[in-house]
Amino acid sequence: DSGVTQTPKHLITATGQRVTLRCSPRSGDLSVYWYQQSLDQGLQFLIQYYNGEERAKGNILERFSAQQFPDLHSELNLSSLELGDSALYFCASSVGRGPNTEAFFGQGTRLTVV
Amino acid sequence: DAKTTQPNSMESNEEEPVHLPCNHSTISGTDYIHWYRQLPSQGPEYVIHGLTSNVNNRMASLAIAEDRKSSTLILHRATLRDAAVYYCILNRDDKIIFGKGTRLHILP
Numbered sequence: 403d404s405g406v407t408q409t410p411k412h413l414i415t416a417t418g419q420r421v422t423l424r425c426s427p428r429s430g431d432l433s434v435y436w437y438q439q440s441l442d443q444g445l446q447f448l449i450q451y452y453n454g455e456e457r458a459k460g461n462i463l464e465r466f467s468a469q470q471f472p473d474l475h476s477e478l479n480l481s482s483l484e485l486g487d488s489a490l491y492f493c494a495s496s497v498g499r500g501p502n503t504e505a506f507f508g509q510g511t512r513l514t515v516v
Numbered sequence: 517d518a519k520t521t522q523p524n525s526m527e528s529n530e531e532e533p534v535h536l537p538c539n540h541s542t543i544s545g546t547d548y549i550h551w552y553r554q555l556p557s558q559g560p561e562y563v564i565h566g567l568t569s570n571v572n573n574r575m576a577s578l579a580i581a582e583d584r585k586s587s588t589l590i591l592h593r594a595t596l597r598d599a600a601v602y603y604c605i606l607n608r609d610d611k612i613i614f615g616k617g618t619r620l621h622i623l624p
Contacts, residue, residue, distance in 0.1 A: 404559070404561070406559075433610075435612065437614075444614060444615075444616060445554075445560065445603075445614035446614075447611055447612065447613055447614070450610065450611065452610075457610060458609065458610055458611045460611065460613075492559050492560070494559075494560070494612070499610050500610055501546070501547065501548040501550075501607035501608055501609070501610060502548055502565075502567070502607075504550070504562040504565060505562060505612055506562060507559035507560045507561065508559055509558065509559050510559050
């Protein structure tokens with residue numbers, strides 16, 4: 403158990419809908435990262451927050467948005483869902499920022515868009 | 517993003533050491549070398565990281581070449597549970613960018 407909690411574990415929704423994925427980082431961790439993993443794209447970095455502020459952005463679609471709240475939990479919002487958004491979404495957390503810190507990943511949320 | 521090159525797959529026998537290579541010829545002086553692994557149906561798991569010196573922890577050892585253009589992850593005694601995809605990553609600006617990794621098969 404990494405200490406990172408993601409909810410829900412599974413989500414099935416229809417095209418065009420909007421969903422929210424939630425991540426609770428390890429106690430004391432200030433950074434949160436979001437990743438998307440699909441079969442054909444591998445693990446894609448989406449976005450990172452540090453202590454409530456956006457720190458780095460990757461290949462995140464405009465239909466997707468995220469935020470980190472004062473209690474440090476984070477939410478990833480996916481809207482106007484398409485079939486191609488079906489994937490595993492992982493959240494990770496680390497205690498600080500910078501390249502000398504390790505990240506701990508949750509078990510992921512499996513999103514299926516039908 | 518700095519690039520790493522790893523073999524697509526490797527095989528090893530159970531209870532033998534495993535050396536997983538990674539080339540990163542464009543590494544810069546401030547890039548840390550990180551290794552993560554992903555077991556089937558699980559999230560990625562941190563293994564080890566280092567900058568210049570070799571590193572050891574309870575999971576593995578990391579051997580870094582003197583010129584830092586390559587590194588090797590060493591699993592000292594592989595078990596079936598070590599079968600996973602292993603990712604070598606250069607962490608430069610706090611973005612952990614995954615490549616395709618090496619799929620490690622452990623033969624009983």
